Amino acid sequence: MSVKSDISIRRLDSSTVPAVCELYRSIYGEDFPIPWVYDPVELEKREEDGRQATLLAFKDDRIVGQVAAVRSPWNPKLFELTGLLVLPRFRGLGIGGMLASNLMSQLLPELGWVARYTESTTAHDISQRVDLKMGHRHCALALNLLPPSTYRHDDIFIASGRVSCVMGFAEKEDDASAVYLPSRYAEVLKELAEGFSRDFVEDDGAPEGKSSFEVSAFPVAGTAYGAALSLGEGFGADLKKELAPYDSFPATMLQLPLVKGIDRAVEEAFAQGFRLGGFLPRWFENSDGLLLQRTGLPRWDEIKAVTPRGQRLLGIVRKDRETLL
Structure with missing residues (x-):
């Protein structure tokens, strides 16, 4: 090429x-x-x-x-x-x-x-700097995503515990569709979405119909990902059932669509120990997403954030975790 x-x-x-x-x-x-x-x-x-x-x-x-x-x-x-x-x-x-x-x-x-994203390790700043040169904005921080063994073969990585990743996004064109915000995270999501043109709506509805999930697990990494494809009336019970096989995993990432019913879904996930990860532009075909996560205690001093936006993201995620646990 x-x-x-x-x-x-x-x-x-x-x-x-x-x-x-x-x-x-x-x-x-x-x-x-x-x-x-x-x-x-x-x-x-x-x-x-x-x-x-x-x-x-x-x-x-x-x-x-x-x-x-x-x-x-x-x-x-x-x-x-x-x-x-x-x-x-x-x-x-x-x-x-x-x-x-x-x-x-x-x-x-x-x-x-139409949209693209990266997951850049916070064990060093090299990939984050490449990410920023590509025009990405840091919108989410996935804590404790990978085991330290992943990085032990390369001396540019500094990690004594599980490694977190910052997620950077870019899109080709603005998305004019409505983005429903949960009351718990409405203001911080607006901040994390800076640079993405969106029509924000505060959610006042309850989930309807049935919930549906897709779960993928990576046992070697000790990480499970759950994507909620729809938010139903029994969301809390369904979430608990779907993720029960992975309760022993060090990290579980939960991706929720920012659609009607998100406010109730967030509260039910919060009650099960999930905390804020960030904003996921274009995550689903017809909506943006919200990252929630349930992990062990991160090694905050080993998380490198190279820009003011990344440092602010780190502060938001850490504050939510430390003040609400």
Whole structure:
């Protein structure tokens, strides 16, 4: 796709899939918490069916870096930009920037993106700075998301406990649809949504109909994700039942649509120990989202936030957790 001196950027194909698995091993050993990155068959299948698209950086004929755009299961026009990896001996050559630039200027338009996001580790500030150069705004902080073993193979990471990630978002165009706000977090969500044009409405309704959830779990990471696709009358009981198998996990992330009924749903989740994570623009196909989380105590002193907005986000999340537990 592009060439800079002896570095070239190309799309992943069947011949390069095994080398990508080895790229993960060379940086993370066997400790990366998503097992399919080590499975060439599954990785190729994900590329073929459109769940993700990967760019590779080559020096001569050697793969020295990669980045991927992963399509959201909840909104097909929302993509997570993830897996930005560069082998340690090739860092400092601008390869990460080349990968990010090609992803933004060529790959995402081909995929028909409307919104994009990143999860940048707070164990160092490098990926956060790349994130900001890409025009993302930090809107959410996922606490204790990953185990420290994920990062023990790379000396740029500093983590003695579980590692948190800051989530940065950007969108191609404004969304004029109504965003219903829960009273508990109405003002802070308006603050976290700064830079995104929205029509905010304070919710005064109760959930109706049935709740529905999609839950995914990553046992190696000790992290479970629950996405509420609808908010029903029995939301609290349904939530407890759906997440019960993961009560022992160190971190549970709950994603709720900001639609009618969100106020009651937030109070019921709050009663089960969930606390604020932040604002998730375009998280669902027809609505923005709210991140709530239930985790162990974070190591606040190891969470690096590199911008005033990120520091404010950290302060909001910490205050909610510490004053309301």
